[in-house]
Amino acid sequence: MIKEYHFPSRYELITDTNRSQVLELELKDSTYSLKLAKKIERMGRFGQFRLYNIDILSEQSYFYEHDIFPLMECKVDVSNSKLNWMGNEDNVWSTEYELPLFNNINLKVYPKVKEGKIPRFTDSIASVTIQNCDTKDTINIQGSEIDILYQLVKQIEKINPDFILTEDGDSFTFPYLKYRSEINQVDLILDREGIPLRRSEKDGISYFSYGKIYFKPSAAKLFGRIHIDTYNSFVLNESGLQGLYELARICRLPLHTASRASIGKCMSSLQFYNAMRNDILIPWKPTLAEHPKSLGDLLTADRGGLIFEPTMGVHENVAELDFVSLYPTIMFKKNISAETVICNCCSHSKLRVPELLNYHICEKRRGIVPISLEILLKKRAIYKNKKNSTANPELKKIYDARQTALKWVLVTSFGYLGFNNAKFGRIDAHIAVCAFDRQILLQTIRIAESHGFKILHAIVDSIWIQKKDTINNDYESLKTEIENKTGFPISLEGTYKWIVFVPSKNNTILPVSNRYFGVFEDGTVKMRGIEARRHDTAEFFSNVQQGILNIMSEANSIKEVRD
Ligand SMILES: [Zn+2]
Known part of the structure; x- marks a missing residue:
């Protein structure tokens, strides 16, 4: 599980005025960090081992360590076995950055339901529409359910979109498509790496905030393209894609994470980056559900x-x-x-x-x-x-x-x-x-x-x-x-x-x-x-x-x- 270890000197707590020597473990697979942390914790008495930088997304750590950010314009040297990022072209302070011309689509799936009924996974698919976000050109896919699924895969491959926008992709569209493709035994490939759509590993979470119960479904992710659920995105609703691009850049958060993140999570990421650049460790604490708040609530x-x-x-x-x-x-x-x-x-x-x-x-x-x-x-x-x-x-x-x-x-x-x-x-x-x-x-x-x-x-x-x-x-x-x-x-x-x-x-x-x-x-x-x-x-x-x-x-x- 462990690739390398070092003993660097770091500020253990943000309030420390002196550095301490700490043990740094480099993992072969960063997705195991939480598992390993829990194992280490169990090995000692309560509080004997103090653990840091555990629950930071590996993509985030990568951005911080290499001083890069999403949508950054930069050259990459691939002559060695490692990627060498040379980002002199772009800067996170820039206000006049140039972005690639993205190809974005809206995806909508319509189940066969009687009027007034709430759609269920057991309802078969009636039709699917794919709309180009800029030109508003729309493709309507109809036919037998199995045909619709094949057509959908084909169209997505042909259009090759960068962003797929849905209105409820996390909670309904993608889990529903996954369910229907299993019934029809179709490999539903909607990403860029040829991996069939998977059921998300985590269930969504419910949480309580200011007298209301909310449900946050887990994210439906696609490899090589960004899925944004517009119902599950505060940033997008408040400031659109341009606001999302800016936040992802400044806060160094992957786009699909930034689109679903509470604003607090964006702020934290920016602070983690600055902490890491200043050799300060980030404490590991059980993370509670974050509560999206309105301006009025906050004040x-x-x-x-x-x-x-x-x-x-x-x-x-x-x-x-x-x-x-x-x-x-x-x-x-x-x-x-x-x-x-x-x-x-x-x-x-x-x-x-x-x-x-x-x-x-x-x-x-x-x-x-x-x-x-x-x-x-x-x-x-x-x-x-x-x-x-x-x-x-x-x-x-x-x-x-x-x-x-x-x-x-x-x-x-x-x-x-x-x-x-x-x-x-x-x-x-x-x-x-x-x-x-x-x-x-x-x-x-x-x-x-x-x-x-x-x-x-x-x-x-x-x-x-x-x-x-x-x-x-x-x-x-x-x-x-x-x-x-x-x-x-x-x-x-x-x-x-x-x-x-x-x-x-x-x-x-x-x-x-x-x-x-x-x-x-x-x-x-x-x-x-x-x-x-x-x-x-x-x-x-x-x-x-x-x-x-x-x-x-x-x-x-x-x-x-x-x-
Ligand atoms: Zn002081």
Whole structure:
């Protein structure tokens, strides 16, 4: 099982300041690493052997070790027995990389079912459609079931697609095709290596998150091509293929893994890469199911910043200012990471966390979290700029998809800082970020007040301010002053024609944070925390509420809404 062994020196824990000599085992087949790890663990007393870098995908380790990434343009020297990657042509920092022209198809399988019935594996195949994602040309395969299966194999071989997109390939299409091909005794070859479709080794997993039960089916993989299940891909739904390409590159995750990964897993991969480049070992822990979270969930779950309770009721002349990626920017600028907050090496550090007297920050080294965030923050800012300055609609779309994908990783980064499932998570780092956040928001409130604004509401990274008879340049100069004094970028989300902060349902005298609706000067409606936005609201009710809001949004003032 073991090919070679070495005794390199590594940082055993991320918080260690000295390297230790460790035993490194190189395996003949990397897929045995978990098996071997469990065996070693059983050989000693509990905790006698400490194991690292166990549950990292071998593809990921390969990317890290060779400093390469998916979709990288590079030369390969094959003159020796090993592959030698020469990637000077492309760089993970590049924002103008060229991608191959992929041949992508949508695959749909229709079982013979009576109307209104849920399809089952025992239903035979009625037809299959293959659609080219770009040209939308569609091939419809019909006939006897055995003919359909043969035709499907033939067409896939002829088209030779790079990506196969399905709407439920992991949970239905591929397991169903596998089942039907067994019944018909057809070798269903849909990959590039001539290997018939296999049943996936693992069953899917169910997990519980925020009061709902979810099921994550195991991935249906094809050798030599990428299968993406669009129902099972958060990244694809939020930012499309361009966002997926960007994430796979930056986070060094195989494309089929990246498409199914939670954003947290993408973030972790980027941190593992930086840890490995800095000789830090990655602890092995039983990995729990990861929970995909929405932006709203994350902000609510992790609310630890300053909250300035909203002034209830209807208001005019209100503007909203939002800090740009505030939490990740705090982590990046203040060097906040598991190993830098209350570090072991500089207890007399001049870098202190506000309000928390015994919290200091390392002066000697950059943390893995800030190192990992740098590329996300800087590339996102570049893509946003490029999106706003290009006139080419195609490019605009590409830049937007990429910056959206990066935004999601940034949003998740804070939750992961204190998340006990994250390998490099630590609650103190989490607390430090919140302390800086409160200081920045408080400073912002003081600045706005000194300019004659009334503060209506402030939470986490947003502030709502009110002033009658403002002149054009008021907000611009306020923004500049906030940025100069706090050192953090802020943007004007917009000015409202009117905005309503609603009271608590249980107690009508109490205001509730982050529950409001309003209409911007350009007529756009913005709402948070009210029924139309909540997942537990009946669709009918939410539609009615949305309809009423749309009518109200045409009114330019409180008086017009009443009329
Ligand atoms: Zn230190």
